[in-house]
Amino acid sequence: MQHFISLENLNIEVIRELIEDAISFKKRNAYPNLSNHYISNLFFENSTRTKLSFEMAEKKTGMEIIYFDAESSSIKKGETLYDTVKTLNSIGVECFVIRHWEDRFYENLISKFDVPIINAGDGCGDHPTQSLLDLITIQEEFGEFRDLNVVIVGDVVHSRVAHSDAKILQRLGANISFATPEFWRDSTMTMGRYTTIDEAIPKADVVMLLRNQNERHSQQYDEGNFLSLYGLTKERASNMKAHSIIMHPAPINRGVEIDEDLIESPKSRIFTQMTNGVFARISVLNYVFNS
Structure with a gap:
């Protein structure tokens, strides 16, 4: 059994296998059998997509969910958190999916439990299953990552999605840039160049928007004018390449990061990402139990 805490500690071959397995599960509508395994989803931050897509993945693979x-x-x-995990493990839970507000919460767990710990989001740190579903979406669209131009737009410093995606996409050969207000730049994100959204959009194959994480902000910003200054307006979207796509991890602040008319436009893959989230998480469950 394996923990699944970050894509950073996995080699590229394993990551490609996870992507291909997920795409195969989706195409064949056939899933690994994980019946008689007991799992619990421990979410200490609010979640809709991640929590419920894990539950769907668990049900499709026949797992028994111990609700928390x-x-x-x-x-x-x-x-x-340690005592919660210890308690549930003591009564028979064999795997934990955990979202927690603390960065790297898993460090106090992975050395002490021999059952899989799956990171469903740690603070502003990492979100490996979101990254995996994003990779699946890009793979389905383009067939490869090398030399793709990916611009990550918005609240970079607070986004675990930005941190996870930028690192793995660079490892896979994509060209990364960030378009964000200066007050949301992250000096540790050195794998891509900072630019403006107006400069980046015409060059991008993938426009990856981020949610403005107001719950993590310590300073005010002009939300009312954010879309016109920094977001994806219809005018900016008209400058995108013919084949380029729009992505967003959601939830979406409609009319703030993105014009509402673009959310379900032909270029949008936002709801495709949500669909792929189920198959990404099936692939992860198969990995932690069967690798």
Whole structure:
């Protein structure tokens, strides 16, 4: 059994296998059999897509889900994450999908448990299953990553999606750039160049928008004018290449990061990403139990 905490610690061959497995599961509508395995999804931050697509993946593979609600758990009495995992493992849970507000929360767990820990998002750090579904979406569209121009637009410094995607896409040979207001630049993100959205859009094969993470902001910004200054307007989208696509991890702040009319436009792959999230997570579950 394997933990799944980041794509950074996986070699490229393994990542390509995860992508191909997910695409195969999707095409064949056939899934690995993981029945009689008990799993629990521990989400300490709000989630719709990640949490529910994990549940769908677990049900499609026949897993038994032991449901957990942070709001009604002993976390409210001061129980630590370690003790929560230890308790559920003691009663028979064999795998944990965890989203937590603390960066690298998993470091206190992976050396102490011999059951898989799957990172469903750690603070502003990493979101490996979102990255995987993004890779699947790009692979389906272009067939390869090398020399693709990917621009990541928006709240880079607070986005675990930006951190995960930029690193793995660079390793796969894509050219990365960031288009973000200066106050959301991240000096640690050195794998791509910073530019403006108006400069980047005409060159991009993939326009990857980010959600403005207002819950993590310590300073105010002009949200009312964000779209016209920094977001994907219809005018900017008209300058995209004929084959280029729009992506967004969601949830979407409609009319803030992106003009509402573009969300379900022919160039948008936003809901395709959501579909691919189920198959990405089936691929991960197969990996942690069968590799």
